[in-house]
Amino acid sequence: MAKQNKAYKFRLYPTDEQIKLIHQTFGCVRFVYNKMLAERKETYENLKHDKEALKKVKHPTPAKYKKEFAWLKEVDSLALANAQRNLDKAYQAFFKGHAKFPKFKCKRHKQSYTTNEVNGNIQLMDGHIKLPKLKMVKFKQHRDIPPEYKIKSCTISMTSSGKYYISILTEYEKEIKSKEIHHVIGLDFAMNGLFVESETGKKANYPRFYHQMLEKLAKEQRRLSRKKKDSSNWHKQRIQVAKIQEKVANQRKNFLHHKSKELASTFDAVVIEDLDMKGMSQALRFGKNVTDNGWGMFTSFLQYKLKEQGKQLVKIGKWFPSTKTCSSCGSVREIPLSERIYQCSCGLNLDRDYNAALNIKKEGIRLLVTA
Known part of the structure; x- marks a missing residue:
């Protein structure tokens, strides 16, 4: 025990x-x-x-x-x-x-x-x-x-x-007994939907709570900026801004808890890429879109929920060419960010994120077998 x-x-x-x-x-x-x-x-x-x-x-x-x-x-x-x-x-x-x-x-x-x-x-x-x-x-x-x-x-x-x-x-x-792995899913990080999964190609459809509140938050922050700092009215307005930010954080956390629980209950192993979100945000200038998704929090929830059941979260290397690789024939080619459909000479014609999710799942299964 x-x-x-x-x-x-x-x-x-x-x-x-x-x-x-x-x-x-x-x-x-x-x-x-x-x-x-x-x-x-x-x-x-x-x-x-x-x-x-x-x-x-x-x-x-x-x-x-x-x-x-x-x-x-x-x-x-x-x-x-x-x-x-x-x-x-x-x-x-x-x-x-x-x-x-x-x-x-x-x-x-x-x-x-x-x-x-x-x-x-x-x-x-x-x-x-x-x-x-x-x-x-x-x-x-x-x-x-x-x-x-x-x-x-x-x-x-x-x-x-x-x-x-x-x-x-x-x-x-x-005593947590390791479960036999029968059902595996691959998740490809998606900026506008949290992830795309390998089973059906569907997105998690993350509601982007921060963007929903952006206009209201900006309005309250403008009001705060006009108040004299540390005055009674400034503190009252600061609490109004804090309440909006807390509501967004709670909505995000609740959504990520439900999604991670759903995956941990359904699959024996979940495969993701080991991404450097901070570096990605700076290099590609995604800014607040990355923090709005809460990918780091999501993977943390997913890890402990799987571990409690004797299941596994598999992380593949961030340099693995999941987007560039054809999930059908395995050939690799450069694909610009603007190109949303992956087309291959073998005849594959697939959404680029769905294709990447399939590659992530395959690589995860390979790592599990060799381990």
């Missing part, structure tokens, strides 16, 4: 007093993170040419600052400990060459903090959740968490529009 993790996200409805403490914790976590980062940055600048000495340096902990700043004792100590853990991860990622040097946090960053379950300090009780320091907080539990799932940690966050959420990370034991 292997240990698995699953997170559940719910809307929180804290009281005014609890909101005050939540914001105090946000501020303290940010303060401690920045303090520790400032010291690490100074140490790094002094010792960056001596890696051995740098490894031996003992980094500061939140406990160091509690003596000087007594108000840090008023908030959840586990939240401060997690700030240190997050900085450690960011620092290690930098030294491994996976990321840039950690940056300081500001109020414009995502407002959140994480606390851990220790000796029953987090419990679910009839529409309320017991949390360290906050005690009983009302929340909307629209999904049941199985009683055998153990709560590991909770992340409390606030959206730009002022809504509060809690993400509950659970741990459970489950």
Whole structure:
């Protein structure tokens, strides 16, 4: 039996007093993170040419600052400990060459903090959740968490529009058996429809929620630009803009969850191209069309939904010529972006995206067989 993790996200409805403490914790976590980062940055600048000495340096902990700043004792100590853990991860990622040097946090960053379950300090009780320091907080539990799932940690966050959420990370034991692969589907990324699938050549028909709201969003943003920054009216208008952006994000996430669940339930393996969406957006000047699709989020959802069932997400190399290859005879030819029909000397006459999806499926099956 292997240990698995699953997170559940719910809307929180804290009281005014609890909101005050939540914001105090946000501020303290940010303060401690920045303090520790400032010291690490100074140490790094002094010792960056001596890696051995740098490894031996003992980094500061939140406990160091509690003596000087007594108000840090008023908030959840586990939240401060997690700030240190997050900085450690960011620092290690930098030294491994996976990321840039950690940056300081500001109020414009995502407002959140994480606390851990220790000796029953987090419990679910009839529409309320017991949390360290906050005690009983009302929340909307629209999904049941199985009683055998153990709560590991909770992340409390606030959206730009002022809504509060809690993400509950659970741990459970489950033996996931790999399923025999009988049904495979290939997906070719499509800018205006999310993807084209290899079974029928149909598109996912992604509604492009951002473009639907673009005119309304631009109107509200113009109103915001005319307000005096940080004034009462400016904050009210900022929340109106944030609400539109949140609605688009929620619509997108809901659509991608349904599509990924549908595919994960129907097929044993899903084959996609390992695309560099950021590079693609810059090179081809697709701009916001790429982020509107949410392809990265979609593949992330698809991966964990397939994994839970013992199924596979197969990624083929981004240099594989799926668009240039004939799905019938296998010949390869250059095809301009403006040419929407793939025509081959062998007689194939097919939509270019459908042709690419068929090639992606074939390559995925080949990789599965060789594996």
